[in-house]
Amino acid sequence: MPKPSRLRAVAVTASAVLLCSVLAACSDDDSSGGDLSAQKLDWKDCPAPSAAEGGGDAPSPLPRQGTWQCATMKAPLDWNKPKGDTIGLALIRAKASGAASRRIGSLIFNFGGPGGSGVATLPSFGQDYATLRTRYDLVSFDPRGVGRSAPVTCEDDQQLDVYFQQDATPDDARERTEYVDSTKKFNAACEKNSEKVLPHVRTTDAARDMDLMRQVLGDDRLYYFGISYGTELGGVYAHLFPKHVGRAVFDAVVDPTQDAEQSSLGQAKGFQLALDNFAEDCTSQTTGCPIGDSAQDVKDRIATLLKDLDSKPIAGIFPRRLTQTAATNGIAQALYSKDFWPYLTEGLQQAYQGDGRVLLALSDSLNGRSENGEYSNIAAANVAINCADDKARYSPDFVRRKLPEFRSASPLFGDFLAWSMLSCTDWAVPGAAGHPDVSAPGAAPILVVGNTGDPATPYEGAKRMVDSLGPGVGVELTYKGQGHGSYDSKNKCVQAAVNGYLLDAKVPKAGTVCS
Numbered sequence: 001m002p003k004p005s006r007l008r009a010v011a012v013t014a015s016a017v018l019l020c021s022v023l024a025a026c027s028d029d030d031s032s033g034g035d036l037s038a039q040k041l042d043w044k045d046c047p048a049p050s051a052a053e054g055g056g057d058a059p060s061p062l063p064r065q066g067t068w069q070c071a072t073m074k075a076p077l078d079w080n081k082p083k084g085d086t087i088g089l090a091l092i093r094a095k096a097s098g099a100a101s102r103r104i105g106s107l108i109f110n111f112g113g114p115g116g117s118g119v120a121t122l123p124s125f126g127q128d129y130a131t132l133r134t135r136y137d138l139v140s141f142d143p144r145g146v147g148r149s150a151p152v153t154c155e156d157d158q159q160l161d162v163y164f165q166q167d168a169t170p171d172d173a174r175e176r177t178e179y180v181d182s183t184k185k186f187n188a189a190c191e192k193n194s195e196k197v198l199p200h201v202r203t204t205d206a207a208r209d210m211d212l213m214r215q216v217l218g219d220d221r222l223y224y225f226g227i228s229y230g231t232e233l234g235g236v237y238a239h240l241f242p243k244h245v246g247r248a249v250f251d252a253v254v255d256p257t258q259d260a261e262q263s264s265l266g267q268a269k270g271f272q273l274a275l276d277n278f279a280e281d282c283t284s285q286t287t288g289c290p291i292g293d294s295a296q297d298v299k300d301r302i303a304t305l306l307k308d309l310d311s312k313p314i315a316g317i318f319p320r321r322l323t324q325t326a327a328t329n330g331i332a333q334a335l336y337s338k339d340f341w342p343y344l345t346e347g348l349q350q351a352y353q354g355d356g357r358v359l360l361a362l363s364d365s366l367n368g369r370s371e372n373g374e375y376s377n378i379a380a381a382n383v384a385i386n387c388a389d390d391k392a393r394y395s396p397d398f399v400r401r402k403l404p405e406f407r408s409a410s411p412l413f414g415d416f417l418a419w420s421m422l423s424c425t426d427w428a429v430p431g432a433a434g435h436p437d438v439s440a441p442g443a444a445p446i447l448v449v450g451n452t453g454d455p456a457t458p459y460e461g462a463k464r465m466v467d468s469l470g471p472g473v474g475v476e477l478t479y480k481g482q483g484h485g486s487y488d489s490k491n492k493c494v495q496a497a498v499n500g501y502l503l504d505a506k507v508p509k510a511g512t513v514c515s
Contacts, residue, residue: 041071053147059123090148098134107136112228115381117147145201154190154380169415191428207237221246235438242443252485255461272410274335274455322356330362387424391431453482480515
């Protein structure tokens, strides 16, 4: 899932265990939330997604007369006061399509972000998980702070248009002041509009919500498929509740050993690698590459375009114009999947002719903006969750000292990712720790799938997740591919390994490579 906070495109900032000394003593205690584990969910046909979830139409019916059903689960606002105030968490499910006698349980998905709506996302991928649905109810949810689950609210749509159009790579003192002031203004709006929920959106809170969800859904163990930030959430869950882990898959794996600076630098390298691969692919086509004569020429022309846009934006989607920031966001969005590369080629061709509509549309997608001008709350939730998790607070002077290192990692994305480290500066809630604890001794095997061409969660993070989970827990599988994630690449080897584990408990050999 995209991370719209000024291009830090996916969940790679670290999270941590809230009140770790207390929670360590409570590991594997049921997150029952008082009497909430006994609640009965009232499943009904799903409505259309709310504006905070991204809008759009109600999910279409599934094959075999299946329908998407939605419900609301109550959870404690504050897990330290399990019998206190509650919030509602939005859930969605598609009941298993196979024989009841072969049903395993509920397979819970988190698609990342943080801040992405699982209620809105799962139906979009329903057909991709048809095989898994033969033995599982497919379930996802809006994590706390997201979508319909006590959503974090910051700036309104008009203010967000301005926020995402500003110069996110300040070049002088005036621009730096404007950038810092804009960040402070956004963060102050979050505190004003969402003060009650901000202290309670840490990843540890969401992990406890999932354990309550497991109980309410009637499962003895958690069956889980985490993607991108969802791998971090899954790792934190495994740390808190190792004996509750059933069969779990982590795809597009967050590196749990890195702090926010290291994560941002890793993403700079990852997106640069994806851009290099895109340029090589374009210029290797027998039909020729319309945006450059060589891979270096492709990248040089992009760099020139962005430099020109810094001082002279071009026409975008009326009345908005394509700025340097929006163009960079659009390029990053297209690098998430090789399926998007043709759109990037088209967008660059048009931009070189003064037409920025395609790149701006890609940028809007990253930032959660619908065609009608409404934004989902992914930007607000993303910042709120990351800043509650991550204790690091960086200064403009720190960023300026780090710029050479970031530029070396990525001439194109380095500045953007370096300056995005200011997103938690002056945040109202202190961050929990430097990075998440995912050690899970005694947990069942967790299949960890890394993609060598992943721009947002670089491949190296998969091995570090395996090591951090501990001996006998993480099982690494490598996919030699492009884009963010592996299962939805449709690679038969990857899907066979994942399906074999989730459906039949067949653990693939550690170190298996799919290409």
